[in-house]
Amino acid sequence: MSIKTILLVEDNPDDRELMTLAFSQGEIPHNLVVVSNGIEALNYLLGNNSNNEPSASLNEENLPSMPALIMLDLNLPKMDGIEVLKRIRAHPQTKLIPTVILSSSNERQDLIDSYINGCNSYIQKPIHFTQLQNFVREISTYWLTVNQLPPVFGVPNE
Template sequence: MNAKTILLVEDNPDDEELTLLAFEQNHISNAITVARDGVEALDLLFGPDGQGGSIDPAVILLDLKLPKVDGLEVLRRIRGDERTRFLPVVILTSSREEQDLIDSYSLGCNSYVRKPVNFAEFLGAVRQLGLYWLLLNEQPSGR
């Protein structure tokens, strides 16, 4: 794969480790920046002063149940800012709540993936996410 950066927003250390391991085992060698809460994710994207963040990811893998600022609010702010409104955002969550699914799409997520419990299934899901969002997906120029 190429050098496009992935922003993983995940507060659970076990899920973070499994996701990173799944990327490694699928030979997805892109740089991965991890934010462990919503505030950290927003700071990485927009900077603490809102003037500009330190990363420009190719895709954001966003958990919903985050401390400080939840994933839906992070998504709302991403879609509400001209600089990030076209960034691909994949909700990667263990939530089984139908309302989370509805709210995520209503706020403009590009995809909603429930984390499989089985590691082999999770490996396959990460492989598919990496192939699609990092290799096949085309984004508007100038974003």
């Protein structure tokens, strides 16, 4: 079984640290890439140019290894999670990557907007570390071992 990448897009340093710790304690081998805002996420996924916008002229040779899962916070600086999600879904190389929205929000409109724009799942962030550990174990098991990925550049399928 090849090691799959998870892209975590989270601006809160405490949440990043706790997620990183929870993932490091998990049993499923993975590569966790952590970025702190929407621009960094799109640059990781799509490359960038001098305008700090994702590059539109990419091919399989100049893409990074695509993540098997994107975990995306909604409330991000520079570009919010919904806009990041729209751009992920608009690009041919990233539109099929499973994307889970992680948010502290329980606002109905956030949930609706996330699904309208193509998220695969919407999860309210766990409050306690034990809940976070269980969440990480469940999400890793499902998205990295049970779920079958569509063919996407750079994402191993076995």
